[in-house]
Amino acid sequence: MSVPSAYALFGSSRASSAASTSTELSAFASSEALDPQLQNFLEEASARLCEWLGSASKRSPLPALRLLPQAFPEPRGVSADRLLDDLQQLMDGAYQPNHPGALAHLDPPPNTASIAAELICAGLNNNLLAEELSPSLSQLERQLCSWFAARFELPDGAGGVAASGGSLSNLTALVTARHRMGLDHDPQAVVLISEQAHVSLDKAARVMGLEPDGIRRIPVDAQGCMLITALQDHLQLLQRQNRPCIAVVATAGTTVRGAIDPIPSLAKLCAEQGIWLHVDGAIGAVFALCPGTSRLMEGLGHADSITVNPQKLLGIAKTSSLLLVRDQSSLEQTFHTGLPYMEPAFAAAHGGELGLQGSRPAEILKLWLGLRQLGEQGIHAVLEQALLRRQRLQNCLDPSLLEITSGPLHLLACAPLGADAPRCEQWTAAMRHRLLDQQIMVSRPVYEGRHRIKVVLGNPHTSDSLIDQLGTQLNDISVGQS
Numbered sequence: 397m398s399v400p401s402a403y404a405l406f407g408s409s410r411a412s413s414a415a416s417t418s419t420e421l422s423a424f425a426s427s428e429a430l431d432p433q434l435q436n437f438l439e440e441a442s443a444r445l446c447e448w449l450g451s452a453s454k455r456s457p458l459p460a461l462r463l464l465p466q467a468f469p470e471p472r473g474v475s476a477d478r479l480l481d482d483l484q485q486l487m488d489g490a491y492q493p494n495h496p497g498a499l500a501h502l503d504p505p506p507n508t509a510s511i512a513a514e515l516i517c518a519g520l521n522n523n524l525l526a527e528e529l530s531p532s533l534s535q536l537e538r539q540l541c542s543w544f545a546a547r548f549e550l551p552d553g554a555g556g557v558a559a560s561g562g563s564l565s566n567l568t569a570l571v572t573a574r575h576r577m578g579l580d581h582d583p584q585a586v587v588l589i590s591e592q593a594h595v596s597l598d599k600a601a602r603v604m605g606l607e608p609d610g611i612r613r614i615p616v617d618a619q620g621c622m623l624i625t626a627l628q629d630h631l632q633l634l635q636r637q638n639r640p641c642i643a644v645v646a647t648a649g650t651t652v653r654g655a656i657d658p659i660p661s662l663a664k665l666c667a668e669q670g671i672w673l674h675v676d677g678a679i680g681a682v683f684a685l686c687p688g689t690s691r692l693m694e695g696l697g698h699a700d701s702i703t704v705n706p707q708k709l710l711g712i713a714k715t716s717s718l719l720l721v722r723d724q725s726s727l728e729q730t731f732h733t734g735l736p737y738m739e740p741a742f743a744a745a746h747g748g749e750l751g752l753q754g755s756r757p758a759e760i761l762k763l764w765l766g767l768r769q770l771g772e773q774g775i776h777a778v779l780e781q782a783l784l785r786r787q788r789l790q791n792c793l794d795p796s797l798l799e800i801t802s803g804p805l806h807l808l809a810c811a812p813l814g815a816d817a818p819r820c821e822q823w824t825a826a827m828r829h830r831l832l833d834q835q836i837m838v839s840r841p842v843y844e845g846r847h848r849i850k851v852v853l854g855n856p857h858t859s860d861s862l863i864d865q866l867g868t869q870l871n872d873i874s875v876g877q878s
């Protein structure tokens with residue numbers, strides 16, 4: 397086997413590697429007394445993290461590739477000092493979400509309380525698999541899921557479960573829907589999604605073993621929202637083809653432009669036909685938490701299941717996603733196995749019988765602490781200010797030069813008006829490059845066959861002047877012209 401060239405990046409020079417016995421860190425904390433080495437180590441590690449977060453604006457959101465520390469263990473363990481140096485090297489090469497110009501993706505600065513909660517979560521090392529391994533935290537998860545369900549106007553009896561990311565929440569929802577529809581063993585079953593639904597649903601279909609045509613993409617209107625008439629037509633087609641339907645998936649906030657499918661009409665149609673409605677609200681469902689924005693999520697309470705990702709706009713440290721269900725017992729029925737090696741649960745089922753994951757961390761801890769830190773007002777501010785930033789950028793853009801593709805949320809995409817695909821590719825590549833030189837990071841997804849510049853305005857550090865600067869740059873449609 398030849399040595400890959402990247403190998404040169406590993407295990408090379410290191411700033412300081414002097415082992416010092418005074419900082420020898422025991423692999424397991426003392427159970428007899430406070431462990432001063434551990435305390436020093438955590439304090440030093442958190443000092444470096446605070447420095448990293450606090451110096452964000454002096455660097456770029458996207459650092460150049462740097463040296464990496466050695467990836468594998470050495471015969472003898474290394475000192476605490478070296479561990480910290482290695483950590484520093486990795487941090488120096490990390491994407492910097494705390495930079496005001498980090499606007500490319502749905503990855504905002506981390507909520508500060510959720511950072512601390514993640515540390516505590518690791519230290520507690522509880523396991524949401526079973527109540528006896530996480531007595532207080534299992535209860536907290538149930539309570540917080542119930543709170544979300546009520547805020548989303550799901551009825552009594554609703555609940556949910558935390559999952560490591562929206563992809564897993566969506567998969568869990570579809571597996572639950574299939575079970576409740578009595579289609580577990582029917583390879584002919586079909587899921588209906590919008591043309592602009594998230595790729596995680598394609599993955600879910602593969603995992604579930606659906607036929608290649610088991611996932612049907614329904615056309616959207618000019619605003620990127622699922623066409624209800626096209627959905628009706630397709631449901632009739634399924635009947636003619638004798639193909640049963642697992643679920644209709646409405647997207648509340650599409651990935652490129654933040655479009656919201658017409659949830660009230662979809663809910664009505666699904667109720668009439670006895671079809672499960674799943675709302676993929678990984679981006680948008682959080683807007684239901686604020687009276688000023690909740691009209692955007694009208695009808696959410698009619699869904700059978702809802703994915704919400706507090707790790708996105710709310711900034712809860714990754715991963716933070718919940719699947720909420722109209723009927724908590726649907727999760728228990730779908731995933732119940734019994735855990736014969738555990739004491740019985742106080743609730744109907746253990747945390748490990750509510751979804752696909754077995755052992756899992758108490759991700760609920762950081763969501764709980766972050767939301768408590770923000771309070772209702774803080775949550776509202778995060779949501780409303782994101783919408784104001786999108787509006788401001790939109791106002792800066794010249795519609796006689798740019799085709800602006802947006803929706804009611806905090807995402808916006810654009811490309812030179814009337815430009816063909818090659819020109820859009822060229823413009824977006826040159827524009828991204830130019831903006832990165834100004835420490836503004838945007839992305840360039842392909843949308844309806846052409847590259848766009850996409851901006852996600854969920855970063856609370858982004859100032860009005862930075863938005864104005866970005867708008868001025870984007871209006872330059874000559875960039876990249878040879």
Ligand SMILES: *Cc1c(COP(=O)(O)O)cnc(C)c1O
Pocket residue numbers: 502560561562563564566594596647649650651676677678679705717
């Ligand atoms: C982000 C996203 C997902 C997937 O969530 P992950 O946490 O990345 O797995 C699903 N649907 C939509 C609409 C998303 O934006």
